Amino acid sequence: MKLTLLNSTFKADFDIIEKELEKAIQSEIELLQRASVQLLKAGGKRIRPVFVLLAAKFGSYNIHMIKNTAVALELIHMASLVHDDVIDDADIRRGQPTINYTWDDRIAMYTGDYILARSLDYMTNIRNPIAHQILSKAIIDVCNGEIEQIRDKYRFNQTLRDYLRRIKRKTALLIAVSCELGAVSAGTDEAIYKQLYKFGYFIGMSYQITDDILDFTGSEQELGKPAGEDLRQGNITLPVLYAMNDEKLKSEIIKINDQTGKKEMFDIISQIKKSGAIEQSHLLSKRYLQKALEVLDELPSVKAKKTLREIAHYIGKRKY
């Protein structure tokens, strides 16, 4: 998240979240501590905490009440990344070595478990049963999504619908829930937190589609991993689905596996870029963004609305 979007009061609150995250991952077990710190220092955009805080502005905002929700959600996200990297056999993320690369899959599995457990600890500070239900259902759905992602790897005959359901669970859901729970934690009416959920859902869908586009258009330096790596790992994303409408290109894409070499990948990436698939994907991403902005318009006028709108535009234009 580009922090210049956020004003100084907000930045102070954001620092509180960052400090709390550092505190959250402390462990008396040195190995866990090192692995967790490595993960935290690798950074990330912290978009879930940002959405929690901004959504809370629609209710009675109190950073000490909502920080538990923000920290719990970021920890759930971090835990899912660690397990994700095991599944994807990823060596680097955000330009930093992954936990499974630095140590091994087993350490990564328990580091993920540990961070999830820490998030539960923060959840216990949330005294609202609705929040608990929303969070546990979200975690279940994230797990369902992860299993779907394994199942759908290299499954080249999947549909757009399969893809959309997958990215909903992989990304949009937790962003939607961040918006929703920020509002719930600040005691807004149901109509408002449901509306914020929708906003987060549409933003999340747009965000993930952009991510999937960047996997093809970004440079290795920007991505912190080689371009086309998702495809090489068998993750069939939107640009790939569109590109496969070209039968000739399809016949080459379906030959890809995790042994496919750099040169070959470079060639296929170029063809995908030329096929119009990137532009089509951008269109769908923009359509979701548009829906997010429409939903936002219907929300009450508070200052945070402007920031949320700016973030939405930023997400639409981001380059990495």
Place this chain on the structure above:
Amino acid sequence: MKLTLLNSTFKADFDIIEKELEKAIQSEIELLQRASVQLLKAGGKRIRPVFVLLAAKFGSYNIHMIKNTAVALELIHMASLVHDDVIDDADIRRGQPTINYTWDDRIAMYTGDYILARSLDYMTNIRNPIAHQILSKAIIDVCNGEIEQIRDKYRFNQTLRDYLRRIKRKTALLIAVSCELGAVSAGTDEAIYKQLYKFGYFIGMSYQITDDILDFTGSEQELGKPAGEDLRQGNITLPVLYAMNDEKLKSEIIKINDQTGKKEMFDIISQIKKSGAIEQSHLLSKRYLQKALEVLDELPSVKAKKTLREIAHYIGKRKY
């Protein structure tokens, strides 16, 4: 758990838990569903639910209130077993193929995550903040224990203290928490649920030591896995620690690794059995059991006390 110990009213309640467990692991994702059902059908003694139910008898017992606690705890236990089997590279558990064996480590990782997430879902039905705090702290400690277990593998110079701390986190803690939360869920006074925690802790320590003894004295058929498998996988248990007091035996034990053959293992197991290490381990197990019974004596006179005492004796004598 030998169900003959339990009377018929209790059995009816126990059936409710079993049905609820079946419901809990339902998943729309076929692969997850199959993996979870395989795990559930492999059985297990369900000692955590039994302790939850019996401890609840010290307060105002209502099966529909406490079933959430019982199911949540059994699911946490099941999730930890799935991840455990990945760490131990175990092919079978309770005579049934493990999830990592039937599918692979990655499916097992997410099946564990999924089952843990389902347990959170049951936790959300528990309307007591104390219960949530106890549970989340317990899950954190279980994770710490798992990492310690990885770290301590094949570390032959560890102390009795290392071992005891490890089995506390691996086993005793969740049994202690089962007793504690059964009572908390039934609204007992703090003095009673703290006392039941202690009872569960001592029983759990005794139980795990017996488990570790059985790894040497049980037959492959009883154990559902080859004897000495813990040691071959580098898990240094109490009988091994005692056996290493004999320098000659120690020099052979420290050569063991996961490539050690059946014949060699058979030979070392025989020597461990002859060394007196099994008898010494039994003594410590009995001492914990004795402490459990003393703690039990101090609790108010309710009918469940007799059953708890019988279970304690059963655990002391169990053969598998």
